[in-house]
Amino acid sequence: MITLNVNGRSQEIDADPEMPLLWALRDLLKLTGTKYGCGVAACGACTVHIDGQPIRSCQTPVSAAVGAKITTIEGLSTKGEHAVQRAWVELDVVQCGYCQSGQIMSAAALIASNPNPSDADIDAAMDGNICRCGTYPRIRAAVKRAAEIKRNGGAA
Amino acid sequence: MSTNRRHFLIGVGVVAAGTAVGVYVVPRLLGKHEAPFEFKPHSFVRIGTDGSFTVVLAKAEMGQGVYTGLPMILAEELDVNPQRFDIEFAPVDPAFFHPFLKMQFTGGSMSTISMYDQLRLVGATARNMLITAAAAQWKVAASSLRTEDGVVIDAKSGRRATYASLAEAAAKIPVPAKESVALKDRKDFKYIGAKHPRLDSHLKVTGKAVFGSDVNPPEMLKAVIARPPSFGATVKSFDATRTRAVKGVIDVKQVPSGVAVIAEHTWAALKGREVLQVEWDESAGRDVSTESLRTQWRALAAKPGKVGKNDGNVDTALGKAAKRIDVEYEVPYLAHACMEPMNAAALVKDGQCTLWVGTQNQSQDVNMVAAALGIKPENVTLHTQFLGGGFGRRASTTSDFTLEAAQVANGVGRPVHVVWTREDDMRGGYYRPYSVSRVRAGISADGKGIAYHQTVVGKSILKNSVIGKPILDKLGFDPSSIEGAANMLYGFPNLRVDVHDTDETVPILWWRSVGNSIHGFVVNGVIDELATLAGRDAYDFRRELLAAHPRALAVLDAAATDAGWGKPLPAGHHHGIALHESFGSIVAQVAEVSVVNKTVRVHRVTCAVDCGLAVNPDQVVAQIQSAVIYGLSAALSGEITIAKGGAVQSNFTDYPVLRLSETPQIDVRIVDSGGPLGGIGEPGTPPIAPAVCAAIYAATGQRIRKLPISTALT
Numbered sequence: 036m037i038t039l040n041v042n043g044r045s046q047e048i049d050a051d052p053e054m055p056l057l058w059a060l061r062d063l064l065k066l067t068g069t070k071y072g073c074g075v076a077a078c079g080a081c082t083v084h085i086d087g088q089p090i091r092s093c094q095t096p097v098s099a100a101v102g103a104k105i106t107t108i109e110g111l112s113t114k115g116e117h118a119v120q121r122a123w124v125e126l127d128v129v130q131c132g133y134c135q136s137g138q139i140m141s142a143a144a145l146i147a148s149n150p151n152p153s154d155a156d157i158d159a160a161m162d163g164n165i166c167r168c169g170t171y172p173r174i175r176a177a178v179k180r181a182a183e184i185k186r187n188g189g190a191a
Numbered sequence: 192m193s194t195n196r197r198h199f200l201i202g203v204g205v206v207a208a209g210t211a212v213g214v215y216v217v218p219r220l221l222g223k224h225e226a227p228f229e230f231k232p233h234s235f236v237r238i239g240t241d242g243s244f245t246v247v248l249a250k251a252e253m254g255q256g257v258y259t260g261l262p263m264i265l266a267e268e269l270d271v272n273p274q275r276f277d278i279e280f281a282p283v284d285p286a287f288f289h290p291f292l293k294m295q296f297t298g299g300s301m302s303t304i305s306m307y308d309q310l311r312l313v314g315a316t317a318r319n320m321l322i323t324a325a326a327a328q329w330k331v332a333a334s335s336l337r338t339e340d341g342v343v344i345d346a347k348s349g350r351r352a353t354y355a356s357l358a359e360a361a362a363k364i365p366v367p368a369k370e371s372v373a374l375k376d377r378k379d380f381k382y383i384g385a386k387h388p389r390l391d392s393h394l395k396v397t398g399k400a401v402f403g404s405d406v407n408p409p410e411m412l413k414a415v416i417a418r419p420p421s422f423g424a425t426v427k428s429f430d431a432t433r434t435r436a437v438k439g440v441i442d443v444k445q446v447p448s449g450v451a452v453i454a455e456h457t458w459a460a461l462k463g464r465e466v467l468q469v470e471w472d473e474s475a476g477r478d479v480s481t482e483s484l485r486t487q488w489r490a491l492a493a494k495p496g497k498v499g500k501n502d503g504n505v506d507t508a509l510g511k512a513a514k515r516i517d518v519e520y521e522v523p524y525l526a527h528a529c530m531e532p533m534n535a536a537a538l539v540k541d542g543q544c545t546l547w548v549g550t551q552n553q554s555q556d557v558n559m560v561a562a563a564l565g566i567k568p569e570n571v572t573l574h575t576q577f578l579g580g581g582f583g584r585r586a587s588t589t590s591d592f593t594l595e596a597a598q599v600a601n602g603v604g605r606p607v608h609v610v611w612t613r614e615d616d617m618r619g620g621y622y623r624p625y626s627v628s629r630v631r632a633g634i635s636a637d638g639k640g641i642a643y644h645q646t647v648v649g650k651s652i653l654k655n656s657v658i659g660k661p662i663l664d665k666l667g668f669d670p671s672s673i674e675g676a677a678n679m680l681y682g683f684p685n686l687r688v689d690v691h692d693t694d695e696t697v698p699i700l701w702w703r704s705v706g707n708s709i710h711g712f713v714v715n716g717v718i719d720e721l722a723t724l725a726g727r728d729a730y731d732f733r734r735e736l737l738a739a740h741p742r743a744l745a746v747l748d749a750a751a752t753d754a755g756w757g758k759p760l761p762a763g764h765h766h767g768i769a770l771h772e773s774f775g776s777i778v779a780q781v782a783e784v785s786v787v788n789k790t791v792r793v794h795r796v797t798c799a800v801d802c803g804l805a806v807n808p809d810q811v812v813a814q815i816q817s818a819v820i821y822g823l824s825a826a827l828s829g830e831i832t833i834a835k836g837g838a839v840q841s842n843f844t845d846y847p848v849l850r851l852s853e854t855p856q857i858d859v860r861i862v863d864s865g866g867p868l869g870g871i872g873e874p875g876t877p878p879i880a881p882a883v884c885a886a887i888y889a890a891t892g893q894r895i896r897k898l899p900i901s902t903a904l905t
Contacts, residue, residue, distance in 0.1 A: 050458075051438070051458070051462075054458045055458065058456060058457050058458040061405075061457070062413065062456035062457050062458070063456065065407060066398075067398070067401070067404070067405035067407070068397070068398020068399070069398070070402075070404065070530075070531070070579070071404065071457075071532070071610075072530055072531075072532075072613065073613040073842055073843050074612055074613055074614075074842075075613075075842055075843075075844060077842060077843040077844050078530070078613075078843050080530060107398070108397065108398035109397070109398050112397075114397075115393055115396055115397040119396075120396040120397065123392065123396045124388070124392045124393060124396055127388055127389050127392060127809060127810075127813070128392075128396075129254075129389060129391065129392055129395040129396065130254030130255070130256070130813065130817060131252075131253050131254030131529075131530065131531070131577070131578060131579050131580045131581075132254070132391065132394070132395030132400050132402075132577065132579070133402055133404075133529075133530040133531045133577075133579030133580060134530045134579075135395050135396060136398045139396060157851070158851060158852035159852075161851045162850045162851055162852045164851070165530065165843060165848055165850065166530070166851075167528060167529060167530045167580050167582075167821065167848065168254040168530075168580065168817050168820075168821075169816055169817040169818075169819065169820025169821055169849070169854070170813075170817070171820065171849070171850075171851040171854040172816055172854060172856070172857055173813070173816075174851060175851065175854075
């Protein structure tokens, strides 16, 4: 058995240590907010936080996540009140929505370390997250808005 | 959902008979302790005693916004803020069939157009019945009552009654004839035409939206399929010894699409597939390659095809033309590359099949699964999920991904979820058709476009589709193969479009805007070439050819004005313009582009759209931005190349799509001419490739007649 700390809870899973964290989260722990998009860390749909850092869970074996704090979209906030989620709703970012968990996790990590990201900062932090619906213009605006919400004391 | 909530069905079951919308109603009263999902609701709206409003969505939500826009239409006439609605995906039922296609289907940018009248009538009928109930209760004339966000109000006495409190009485009232139900005047609209926030935002920012990928019925297994390396290949034999030894693998079985590895979870299925030995018979299509097709098709394009459009006398006009061009255009196969790869889950048990799938094509999926399993369609239940992108791929003409899930699950006795890897998805076919065109066009001595003759070569989509086959049989050609060319708005007095249908093994399918994405590029490219030939401005030249279409002129003018067409641009920046009509909407785009060391950078795209009434204008803007980005990905670098009968590309690493840092500023103006409703999911895609290519010509002098730009630019 392997023990993972996911969203503040200790969880036991029966998994091959090489199993990508993505499949452990989705298939074993039924946390399906984290998505599969490419399997080769090229699209960002599977982005979660490990000790606050955004990582691609499709390329991270569960063995590498043991002992770390894993945060998924389900654990980002209890009711969707994280500054990034609020900004996303406010600016109507989503379309199909499939990539948005990953987008939001990348954005949340960005504003946690950078209270006032520039366009270049946003490009750098968000370029690994593909959106086929083309919500990029709104993502760009919403990251700025999320940073503003956070600076003004909103939940993050 | 509350299990003891009482729901009343009011004004239910509006179904279409032909194109006329008729109302049939069996007002039904749910028992106090019955859950609403215990029966098949033939209803678009249920009103709960607790003040809840459940709206049943007949269409699939794939990002295009029907989850918000369609309920807004109903809300307008019902007079309830859509924000109060709970939305459910409809079961497969004639009550929810497409009014014209007579099947449950989402596509062709038709959702709003086809349901607008229907949903208004449903909302208005329900409101009418609620008012009638209040009037009876208060013993006043119904005409003296008004409503306000879910409340019936008697202004004279000050009495108020919520819809919830009136629902039970209203449900017993005979449904009024539609002629007696007044619809709102457009000037009184509260919701339609104003920005309304998406109703699926919260679900999608919290990870709670359930996509096809996320379904989790009890005891479900996961499966992947070892798929053929070339299109048309079949399994000769396989050896699953090593696969069966992988921990978690439950079974290995052959199905029509390959060899399925069924396992406790996805990782075990993938590990099992890695060590599976399959021998394929590739005789059907191993010789097929883009290169060999190109050679054959270029030769075909020089010969006359089946004529789909023939106005005037193009041969005579070309003979008389002062100047003419004779050029070839080519666009590649394209993968839809939805963010969510194809997948479907199925349980086949006791002569019944249950499907959980994100699909655009519910009725056909049910029928095809029933036929394959040898059961009746009524024994197939399909639960529509959120779609992680569709773009046409999830309206498969063969129901391929849903059907194979049923085939894999058949005999297992537990639900099986067949998941596709990105590689499976990208190499699995159903591409936008590869298309080669030869165009001969000419101008008069005074620089007017007088003749256009396009010969198209490509594979028909419709010939393999339930919806399209009768059309093809009737016309003798596939109109979608030439759409956007044969029906172009540009007014050439002499116009001929003919087509050669091809039959390569590569499966093809509608891809966002279908033929329009191909011919919007060809037509606008040729128009630009003719403008240059005439020594004229590309915008003015278009204005002249669009003189008979005031709506198009207004759209073209709006885009040109907003972009500052003809005004100075930053050093090294150039403009290109294009206009295309599709799905009843007209879109013009001006692209501002620079080319430095063969690197194309699109800085800004200025769009204007006339889609008639914009139900949710902010989502119209979102769809145009979306369509531009989707089309720009394809124009810049999108290409599926066929070699040895299969796709060369396999993932986002070799099929690059636009990323945030490459995304231009995209401005959208909605031009409302008062024209009829048009679609909005697709019409923004066709103009972007030609607009960018025109700007590249302005920057470099090179005509891009073959997409993608990345391989064409020298």
